Amino acid sequence: MADLTPLSDIGEFALIRRLQQKIEHRQPSTVLGIGDDAAIIAPAADHEVVVSTDLLVEGIHFDLMFCPLRHLGYKAVAVNVSDIAAMNAQPTQLVVALSTGPRFTVEAIEELYAGMRLACEAYGVDLVGGDTTSSRGGLTLAITALGQVPAGQAVRRSGGKPTDILCVSGDLGGAFLGLQVLEREKQAFLADPETQPELGNYEYVVQRQLKPEARLDIIHELRELGVTPTSMIDISDGLASEVMHLCAASGTGARLFSEFLPLANPTLEAAAEFNLDPITCALNGGEDYELLFTVPVADHAKIKNHPDITVIGHLTERDDAVNLITKGGQAVPLQAQGWTAF
Amino acid sequence: MADLTPLSDIGEFALIRRLQQKIEHRQPSTVLGIGDDAAIIAPAADHEVVVSTDLLVEGIHFDLMFCPLRHLGYKAVAVNVSDIAAMNAQPTQLVVALSTGPRFTVEAIEELYAGMRLACEAYGVDLVGGDTTSSRGGLTLAITALGQVPAGQAVRRSGGKPTDILCVSGDLGGAFLGLQVLEREKQAFLADPETQPELGNYEYVVQRQLKPEARLDIIHELRELGVTPTSMIDISDGLASEVMHLCAASGTGARLFSEFLPLANPTLEAAAEFNLDPITCALNGGEDYELLFTVPVADHAKIKNHPDITVIGHLTERDDAVNLITKGGQAVPLQAQGWTAF
Incomplete structure (x- = not known):
């Protein structure tokens, strides 16, 4: 193993120079x-410029015991x-x-930056x-x-109309179940450091947790299909909370159908093993980073055959509130979970 | 005293709504x-867009024992x-x-935001x-x-020429001495909590530490004088380190004259009391947030009578390195201090 260099050996300016050398535009x-x-x-x-900021704090948003620095980056x-x-921007x-x-x-910091550089390459973004x-x-x-978007074409949370259909990209709940797997292996490791982690069967959900992808591909494909979402939000805190944000901003209610929620097989299997309801994982799990968006009913034909877009329901008048329609046809009002604990 | 509300009582979304209500564009x-x-x-x-980011960490960049949250904001x-x-941008x-x-x-968080809103108002910036x-x-x-700047008019660190004159706005070293005063009062308070802080004579230097101003006024005044700096940097880590950054980027050396360095009387008085060399405070103290910039010799007449701009020296060929010329005429090579300790 190569020698490791304490940060104090090189100082801020030298560290910046070292990281900067590998940056490409x-x-x-x-x-x-x-x-x-x-x-x-x-x-x-x-073009308009869009700007967004996010803070990731060790011990709150990630645990370096099971999140490699490169993945974190x-x-x-x-x-x-x-x-x-989620703004429809590049x-x-x-x-x-x-x-x-x-x-x-x-x-360690170079590993973190290596992960950031990989993502910059994948999404065509410059670290400036x-x-x-x-x-x-x-x-x-x-x-x-x-990001940049042709003037006037940014998609906000607020543009949904009461008859629009409600769609999500990809599948939901996986990232939350990946976290359960990682937490369980961590506890096993803490109890017995000789234990080898057993992630084999959980590759998909662990990957969803450790290396989520932004759905930039969906933005491009919608453009190619000639579909402009009327409203859009990314699913970071769980579907329930994001639907409620979108409806609050759009001044609408919504109905979503539990049997339409996209759940991948590995997610269903992991949920069964952890004795968790997969619908609840999708609604309140968070960190899936899929897109939730609405399109006019007239565009339904354009998206219905897309393999990675699922229609999960539709918006309604505001007075109808936000309801989950269960398999049995019961309407259950949704509650946003998000996080509330400081 | 009004009741204080733990953050856990209201949660993230409610906090954001509460902070957001007071924001004006x-x-x-x-x-x-x-x-x-x-x-x-x-x-x-x-116009081009300029973007810069800064991280302030409690215990490293500020001490809430003597930095009120409103000032911190x-x-x-x-x-x-x-x-x-420092990019010549708005x-x-x-x-x-x-x-x-x-x-x-x-x-407490509302106090912090109140300070940020005050500064946003002072500088005409929107919190978005x-x-x-x-x-x-x-x-x-x-x-x-x-920020925004007409295309091509951003001023970089790299544009200095070997004959340009070197200027600073305002005065230097005050923020560092303000910190010494605050640290001393903190120690006195920790030793005897009945002690009343004695800041009366140090109002100026304490203000320089707790409530520095960005020199946006200088940018506008240079424009009115018809002067475009050839290179510019803001003085956050101390003059020595910033001159070296500017010279490294411009491929030049520099001579600065210790007797020309602008030092306010309260700074000189505080330095004497703390038995510190005021020149060293200006060179290595940091946090003055004045502007260091170069202009062509031909522009000297336009700025020489500006009450808040001081010519402190000039750039030279790169081989001459960066020297401080002392009162006695001795050339002392400068060393960047900045911070090196992680």
Whole structure:
């Protein structure tokens, strides 16, 4: 194993230089990247800029016992790109602010950046700036992503109409079950460090937790199908909470049908093993980073055969509130979970 | 005293709604602020966007024992605006990511935001987005600021020429001495909590530490004087380190004259009392958030009578390195201090 270098050996400026060397730019709009007081970006003519920020805190959002730093870097970027995609925009640049405690080495931070670079490559985003500082605690990562969208074409949460159909990309609940698997293996490891982690059967749900992908592909495919969502939001806190945000912003109610919710087989199997209701995992689990969006009924034909888009219900008048229709036909009012605990 | 509300009483979404209510927009380029997956900004035609991010960590960058939350909020915004000003750009929007531990109340976070709103008002910047989350440690604040500048008019660190003159705005070293005063009063308080802080004679330097201002005024005044700096950087880590950054980026050396360094009387008095060399405080103290910039010799006449701009030396060929010329005429090679300890 190569020698590890304490961060204190090289200092901030040298660390920045070391990280900066490996950065490549792909976006024509990036005029100047890391190394000045600010980055310079030249947005395309007649485009708007969208901007979103996310903070990831060790011990709250991730556990380095089972989240490799490279995966964390990838996920941190994907989560931000997901917010940009949810505006119907193309992500273009991001800046990264990072604070780390004394237990991190130069090599550890390079692993984190390696993951961020991989995600930047996957989504065509340029890392153009940042701030690196010490902390007395663990690792904190604040990423701000910028994107561009032709003027007037950004999709907000607020554009849903009472007759629009409600769609999600991909499948739900997997990331939450992946977390349950990882937590269980961690407890087994803490009880007996000789234990080998058993992730074999859970590859899919663990991957959903550790390396989620932003659904930029869906944005492009909708454009190719000639469909512009009337409203859109990414699913970070669980479907229930996001449907309620979307309805609150659009001034509508909604009905979603539990039997329509897209659940992957490995998710169903993991739910059975953990004795959890997969519908609840989809509604309140969070971290799936799929897109929830509405389209006019007239566009139903255009999307109904898309293999990765599922119609889960429709919007209604506001007075109808937000209801889950169970298999038995019962309407159960939804409650947002999200997180409430500080 | 009014009752204080634990953050856990209201949860993230309610906190965001509460903070959001008081936000006003002033920038015509702000299309959509807080409340969606991302904010939407419409940059002015033929303008570039600049973006900079800064992370402030409790126990590293600030001490809540002597830094009131309202001041911290103001300073956090000013520090970011300073980076935008250092690009010769107009700050326009910012996003704020915040993590707080369980010891913070809703009222404390509102104080922090009140300070940020004051600074937004002072600099004409819109707060358009954010993320609020819990932490197991203290307060961490990540601010990303956006600005706009007519295309091609951003000023980089790299444009200095070997004959340019080197200028600073305002005066230096005050913020560092303010910190010494505050640290001394903290120790006195810890030794005897009955002690009343004695800040009377140190109002100026304490203000420089707790409530620095971004020199956006200098950017506007240079424009009115018809002067475009060839290179510019803001002084956050101390003059020595910033001159070295500027020279490294411009491929030049520099000579600065110790007797020309602008030092305010209260700074000189505080330095004498603390038995510190005021020149060293200016060179290595940091947090003054003044602007360091170069202009062609031909522009000297335009700035020489400006009451708040001081010519401190000039750039040279790269081989001459960066030297401080002492009163006695001795050339002392400068060393960047910055911070090196993680």
